[in-house]
Amino acid sequence: MKKVRAAAFASGTGSNFQAIMEAEGLPIEVVLLVCDKPGAGVLEKAERFGVNASVFEPKSYESKSAYEQELIAELNGAGVEWIFLAGYMRIVGPDLLGAFEGRIINIHPSLLPAFPGKDAIGQAYQAGVDTTGVTVHFIDEGIDTGPIIAQEPVAVFPGDTEQQVKERIQQVEHRLYPQVIRQLLKETTYEDKTK
Numbered sequence: 001m002k003k004v005r006a007a008a009f010a011s012g013t014g015s016n017f018q019a020i021m022e023a024e025g026l027p028i029e030v031v032l033l034v035c036d037k038p039g040a041g042v043l044e045k046a047e048r049f050g051v052n053a054s055v056f057e058p059k060s061y062e063s064k065s066a067y068e069q070e071l072i073a074e075l076n077g078a079g080v081e082w083i084f085l086a087g088y089m090r091i092v093g094p095d096l097l098g099a100f101e102g103r104i105i106n107i108h109p110s111l112l113p114a115f116p117g118k119d120a121i122g123q124a125y126q127a128g129v130d131t132t133g134v135t136v137h138f139i140d141e142g143i144d145t146g147p148i149i150a151q152e153p154v155a156v157f158p159g160d161t162e163q164q165v166k167e168r169i170q171q172v173e174h175r176l177y178p179q180v181i182r183q184l185l186k187e188t189t190y191e192d193k194t195k
């Protein structure tokens with residue numbers, strides 16, 4: 001099976017990156033990790049899995065566009081075809097969106113359109129909902145607004161701590177993200193064959 005060359009973008013601990021790397025039989029080869037936070041936990045994970053990591057400091061560029069143009073050059077240099085955002089805490093701009101149109105997906109810890117943006121788990125917990133969840137979606141220029149690919153609800157039980165809700169959500173994320181990637185790229189490969 002020909003594998004799709006992919007990049008993961010992450011700024012945090014990288015538990016979703018790890019789940020993707022450990023999933024069996026995914027039709028992707030993760031050839032690059034892009035990280036915008038020097039020292040982020042995900043960098044150690046990349047090293048452990050033997051994935052090249054590029055660490056960027058967006059603030060050191062004169063504009064978002066200049067930053068993204070350098071990213072695009074790096075991604076093209078590595079032959080990257082698809083991008084998986086896994087806790088990348090930055091809005092993707094028009095340069096990167098245009099260069100990888102329809103080939104950037106994100107995972108978000110709520111049932112979008114509910115609780116977009118930062119601290120979605122905390123937002124849901126504070127709101128006292130009895131159900132939240134996980135969404136995998138294509139990205140667009142908005143904050144967690146792109147077309148939804150898959151969603152799975154997660155229950156919030158009376159007496160739960162926020163940490164318990166977070167753990168329940170993460171368990172779903174780590175199963176759902178690889179599952180969606182597998183399905184999506186199977187369909188893409190099928191479409192390509194018909195051309």
Ligand code: GRF
Nearest residue numbers: 012013014015016087107109
């Ligand atoms: C996840 O909850 C993901 O949904 C959100 O950021 C978090 C990243 O966590 N976009 P991790 O770094 O993968 O553990």
